[in-house]
Amino acid sequence: EEDLQVNLSEDKRIYGNLILERLKKNVEQDxxxxxxxxxxxxxxxxxxxxxxxxxxxxxxxxxxxxxxxxxxxxxxxxxxxxxxxxxxxxxxxxxxxxxxxxxxxxxxxxxxxxxxxxxxxxxxxxxxxxxxxxxxxxxxxxxxxxxxxxxxxxxxxxxxxxxxxxxxxxxxxxxxxxxxxxxxxxxxxxxxxxxxxxxxxxxxxxxxxxxxxxxxxxxxxxYPIVWRLLDIRFGLLNILIEAREYQLIKYILFNEKKTIDGPEARILKTLNYLVSKSETNEQLLHDIDPDPNSLLHEKSLHMPQYSAWDGGNNAIHRAFEDEDPVFLGYFLEYYSNKAVEEIGWMITVSELLPWLYDKENENYGFYKSYVQLLFYKPCFCATGLNIPLFEFLEIPPSIDDSLEVYIPLTQLISDDSELEVKEISRDKIPDIQMVPLINFTTFENMSSKRRKNDYKDFLKTLRAAFYPSKYVDLKKYPIPFLQLVNKVENYPNDPFYYNPSMEAAMNFMWHSSKSHWRHTLYIFIIFIFLGYASYVGLNQSSTVYDIYNGSEVDYTMIEEEQDNTFSNPFSAIIAAYNWDSNSFDVWGFWPLIIIGVIGNIIFVIILQNVIISFMSAAFEDADKEGKRAVLNYQSRLIYDYALLEDSAFTTGYSDFDSKLKNKLRVRYVCFYNELPITKAWKEESKEWESIPIYLNAESQIQTEDESDFFIKKEDIKFIWTSTENEKTAEETDNKT
Structure with a gap:
C-alpha cells in the first residue's frame, strides 16, 4: 500500500507538472x-x-x-x-x-x-x-x-x-x-x-x-483583510512613513467605520432596502446596500507587531526614530484608543515609554507632551477584565487610599504550591480593570524556572547580614516599569504618579520588594537604640571626685548633676512633646507647671481652629500631594532595591516563587476600580482625553495641500481581477 501511495503521489506530481507546463505555454503564446x-x-x-x-x-x-x-x-x-x-x-x-x-x-x-x-x-x-x-x-x-x-x-x-x-x-x-x-x-x-x-x-x-x-x-x-496581512508581511506603513504620507497614514489609522454590521444586521438592512424600493416602485440597483460613509474603511487595518517580519523595526519604533514626531503621535493615539477594548494593542508601547523621557532626543519636547496626554487616555482605567476564568493572586494596598491589585496566574499551578490564590467574585468582575501594558513589570529573558540551592541561599543570607549587596546595571534587566521609574523619579508632579494603572503596577512591585526594606528598617532601629552610650556599656563619667592624701581621702568634690532629658529615647519623646528640652519641674514651682500645661493645650486648640478655618481646601490638596509624594518615595525605594544583585527582580526569584514552587510569570496586572480613589483621575482625564496626542506636532507640519481621498463607489475597482476583466471586455465588445 505504501508503494502504491508513492506511485500515485508521483503520478500526481508528474501530471501536475505537465498541466503547469501546458498552461505556461498557453500564457506565453498569448x-x-x-x-x-x-x-x-x-x-x-x-x-x-x-x-x-x-x-x-x-x-x-x-x-x-x-x-x-x-x-x-x-x-x-x-x-x-x-x-x-x-x-x-x-x-x-x-x-x-x-x-x-x-x-x-x-x-x-x-x-x-x-x-x-x-x-x-x-x-x-x-x-x-x-x-x-x-x-x-x-x-x-x-x-x-x-x-x-x-x-x-x-x-x-x-x-x-x-x-x-x-x-x-x-x-x-x-x-x-x-x-x-x-x-x-x-x-x-x-x-x-x-x-x-x-x-x-x-x-x-x-x-x-x-x-x-x-x-x-x-x-x-x-481588500481590507489582505491589506492588513500585507502590512504585517511587508511593513507597508513603514514605507509610507518614509514617503511622508501624513494624510494617508492618518486615513488608514483613523477613518474607520463606527460599527461593523454582523450577518443578522446585514440581512435586516438588505430586507429594509428591498421593501422600501418595492413600495416606491423604484428600480433596484446592483448595489442593494448603499453605504453613506463610503470613505470610511473597515476597522483595524493596522495591527501592532512586537517585531517586524524581516527582523527590522516595527512601525512604532520606526516612527520613534523618524525625525518627524507626528508619526509617533499617530500610532500612540491609535494604539491607546484601541486598547480600551483589548490590551494587546499596547504590546509595543511598554518598552517605548521610558524612551519618551530621554532629554537627549531631538524631539524631547514633543515626546514629553505625548506621554503626558497618553497617561490620561481612558485605556488606563477603562479596560475591562477579559480573562475572568483565571485564578488570581491578591495584593493588598501598599498604603491607605490605594488600589487593590490582582495578578492573574496564566500558568499551571503545581499540587505542592503554597501560594494563596482565589477566584474573583462575579460582583467584583465588572469593576476589575487591566493595566494596558503587557509584561510591564518583567522582561522576556527572565528564567522561567527556579533553580533552588539551599547552600547558596544560606550563604547569600549570611553575607547580606554583614555586607551590603552589589548594584547591577539596569540595562541587563530591561524591565519597562523600572526604566520608567528611573526617568520620572525626579519629577514628582508627573502624571505617572496620578495614573491608576501605574499605581497598580507600583503596588505590586512594592509588595515584591517590601520584605527587603523591613530588614533594612530593623537595622536602622537597632542603630538608633545602640546610639545611646548606656545601652552599649558606656557610662557617663562620675560627678564625685575624691582627693587622696596617701591612702586616705583628704577631700571630696561633688559636681552638680544637670538633668538630661535626652538621656534615653523615652524621655526625649516626652521632652519633644512638651516643646522644650527642660522639664517644668526644674524650678520646683507647681503653679508654673499648671500654667505651662494649660497654656500648651489652649495654644494647640487655637492653632488647630485657625488652620481648619483658613486651610480646609489646602488639606484636600495636601492629601492628594501627600499620596503622590508617598508614591514617589516608594518608587525610589523600589528602584534602589531592584538594582541590588540579589533582588527579586534581578535573580528572578521572589517570595511568590518560593510559595508557588515555580517562577511566577507576571504577564498582566489588574486592579479593583474603587471610585473614591480613581474619581479624581477620571475627572481630570475628561479634560484631556478628547485632545489627540499628535495635535501639537501635526499643527506644525508644512503641507502643500490636503489630500482628497474621495472616490466614487463605481470607481473603487481594478482592471486586474478576472470579473472586472470580463465585464470591461464585454462592455468594449458591445461598443464596437
Missing part, C-alpha cells in the same frame, strides 16, 4: 514581445515638440494620447532622459502600458476625461538617478498583462515586474507604496527641483501622486 529597437518618440513638425507613438493590440504604431506624453515630469530638464514614455503598448483597447526611465505605469482610459492609474512601479528601487532605459532587457505584453525584465544595477541578476493574474493585485498596492516613497525622494531632492518648478510639470507630478494614493485607497476598500 504574450507578444515588444521591440526595444523601435523608436516610440519622434521629432514633431515643430523642433520643440516631440511626437509619441504606441503599439495598438494589432502590433501597429499609432499616435499616443497627448495626456500620456508626460509620465515622468521631473525629467523635463534632464540631459540623458525624457519626460515621455520610452516604450508603450496597448494591453487592451483602453489599457495602456507606459515605460519610462524610472517607472512603469499602466493607465485605464475609460473616456477622454476619465483616466485612472492602475499600476505604477519603480524600475530600480536602489537608486533615484536618471537612467536612459538601457537596463530594460525584455518586455512581453498581452491582454491586460505584461512582464518586464530588468537587469539590476550590479548587472549580476535580472529582476522582473509583471502583472496579469488575479493574485497580482497585491503587487499593485505594494508597488504603489514603494512608488510614493520614490516620488517623495524626487520631490524633495534638489536634482529635479528645476523641472518640478514648471507649472505644467508640477501639476502632472501631483496628479501622478494622487492617482498612486488612490490605488492604495481603492485596495483598502476592496
Amino acid at each position: 504574450m507578444k514581445t515588444l521591440p526595444l529597437d523601435n523608436y516610440f518618440i519622434e521629432k514633431g513638425p515643430n523642433s520643440d515638440e516631440d511626437k509619441c507613438f504606441i503599439l495598438n493590440p494589432d502590433h501597429q504604431k499609432v499616435d499616443l494620447d497627448k495626456y500620456h506624453y508626460i509620465i515622468e515630469p521631473w525629467q523635463l530638464y534632464s540631459k540623458t532622459a525624457k519626460i515621455n514614455p520610452l516604450y508603450s503598448a496597448y494591453l487592451d483597447k483602453n489599457v495602456l502600458l507606459l515605460i519610462g526611465c524610472h517607472t512603469v505605469q499602466v493607465w485605464h482610459d475609460q473616456d477622454k476625461k476619465k483616466k485612472t492609474l492602475e499600476f505604477i512601479s519603480v524600475i530600480d528601487k536602489s537608486k533615484t538617478r536618471v537612467d536612459d532605459g538601457t537596463n530594460i532587457k525584455q518586455v512581453k505584453y498581452g491582454k491586460r498583462k505584461f512582464e518586464l525584465e530588468v537587469r539590476s544595477e550590479d548587472s549580476k541578476s535580472i529582476e522582473s515586474i509583471k502583472m496579469g493574474a488575479d493574485d497580482d493585485i497585491v503587487h499593485a498596492v505594494k508597488e504603489a507604496c514603494e512608488s510614493l516613497k520614490f516620488l517623495y525622494q524626487i520631490y524633495k531632492g534638489s536634482e529635479y527641483a528645476i523641472s518640478l518648478s514648471n507649472e505644467i510639470q508640477h501639476i502632472k507630478f501631483k496628479e501622478i501622486v494622487k492617482q498612486t494614493r488612490d490605488i492604495i485607497v481603492r485596495f483598502i476598500h476592496l
Whole structure:
C-alpha cells in the first residue's frame, strides 16, 4: 500500500507538472514581445515638440494620447532622459502600458476625461538617478498583462515586474507604496527641483501622486483583510512613513467605520432596502446596500507587531526614530484608543515609554507632551477584565487610599504550591480593570524556572547580614516599569504618579520588594537604640571626685548633676512633646507647671481652629500631594532595591516563587476600580482625553495641500481581477 501511495503521489506530481507546463505555454503564446529597437518618440513638425507613438493590440504604431506624453515630469530638464514614455503598448483597447526611465505605469482610459492609474512601479528601487532605459532587457505584453525584465544595477541578476493574474493585485498596492516613497525622494531632492518648478510639470507630478494614493485607497476598500496581512508581511506603513504620507497614514489609522454590521444586521438592512424600493416602485440597483460613509474603511487595518517580519523595526519604533514626531503621535493615539477594548494593542508601547523621557532626543519636547496626554487616555482605567476564568493572586494596598491589585496566574499551578490564590467574585468582575501594558513589570529573558540551592541561599543570607549587596546595571534587566521609574523619579508632579494603572503596577512591585526594606528598617532601629552610650556599656563619667592624701581621702568634690532629658529615647519623646528640652519641674514651682500645661493645650486648640478655618481646601490638596509624594518615595525605594544583585527582580526569584514552587510569570496586572480613589483621575482625564496626542506636532507640519481621498463607489475597482476583466471586455465588445 505504501508503494502504491508513492506511485500515485508521483503520478500526481508528474501530471501536475505537465498541466503547469501546458498552461505556461498557453500564457506565453498569448504574450507578444515588444521591440526595444523601435523608436516610440519622434521629432514633431515643430523642433520643440516631440511626437509619441504606441503599439495598438494589432502590433501597429499609432499616435499616443497627448495626456500620456508626460509620465515622468521631473525629467523635463534632464540631459540623458525624457519626460515621455520610452516604450508603450496597448494591453487592451483602453489599457495602456507606459515605460519610462524610472517607472512603469499602466493607465485605464475609460473616456477622454476619465483616466485612472492602475499600476505604477519603480524600475530600480536602489537608486533615484536618471537612467536612459538601457537596463530594460525584455518586455512581453498581452491582454491586460505584461512582464518586464530588468537587469539590476550590479548587472549580476535580472529582476522582473509583471502583472496579469488575479493574485497580482497585491503587487499593485505594494508597488504603489514603494512608488510614493520614490516620488517623495524626487520631490524633495534638489536634482529635479528645476523641472518640478514648471507649472505644467508640477501639476502632472501631483496628479501622478494622487492617482498612486488612490490605488492604495481603492485596495483598502476592496481588500481590507489582505491589506492588513500585507502590512504585517511587508511593513507597508513603514514605507509610507518614509514617503511622508501624513494624510494617508492618518486615513488608514483613523477613518474607520463606527460599527461593523454582523450577518443578522446585514440581512435586516438588505430586507429594509428591498421593501422600501418595492413600495416606491423604484428600480433596484446592483448595489442593494448603499453605504453613506463610503470613505470610511473597515476597522483595524493596522495591527501592532512586537517585531517586524524581516527582523527590522516595527512601525512604532520606526516612527520613534523618524525625525518627524507626528508619526509617533499617530500610532500612540491609535494604539491607546484601541486598547480600551483589548490590551494587546499596547504590546509595543511598554518598552517605548521610558524612551519618551530621554532629554537627549531631538524631539524631547514633543515626546514629553505625548506621554503626558497618553497617561490620561481612558485605556488606563477603562479596560475591562477579559480573562475572568483565571485564578488570581491578591495584593493588598501598599498604603491607605490605594488600589487593590490582582495578578492573574496564566500558568499551571503545581499540587505542592503554597501560594494563596482565589477566584474573583462575579460582583467584583465588572469593576476589575487591566493595566494596558503587557509584561510591564518583567522582561522576556527572565528564567522561567527556579533553580533552588539551599547552600547558596544560606550563604547569600549570611553575607547580606554583614555586607551590603552589589548594584547591577539596569540595562541587563530591561524591565519597562523600572526604566520608567528611573526617568520620572525626579519629577514628582508627573502624571505617572496620578495614573491608576501605574499605581497598580507600583503596588505590586512594592509588595515584591517590601520584605527587603523591613530588614533594612530593623537595622536602622537597632542603630538608633545602640546610639545611646548606656545601652552599649558606656557610662557617663562620675560627678564625685575624691582627693587622696596617701591612702586616705583628704577631700571630696561633688559636681552638680544637670538633668538630661535626652538621656534615653523615652524621655526625649516626652521632652519633644512638651516643646522644650527642660522639664517644668526644674524650678520646683507647681503653679508654673499648671500654667505651662494649660497654656500648651489652649495654644494647640487655637492653632488647630485657625488652620481648619483658613486651610480646609489646602488639606484636600495636601492629601492628594501627600499620596503622590508617598508614591514617589516608594518608587525610589523600589528602584534602589531592584538594582541590588540579589533582588527579586534581578535573580528572578521572589517570595511568590518560593510559595508557588515555580517562577511566577507576571504577564498582566489588574486592579479593583474603587471610585473614591480613581474619581479624581477620571475627572481630570475628561479634560484631556478628547485632545489627540499628535495635535501639537501635526499643527506644525508644512503641507502643500490636503489630500482628497474621495472616490466614487463605481470607481473603487481594478482592471486586474478576472470579473472586472470580463465585464470591461464585454462592455468594449458591445461598443464596437
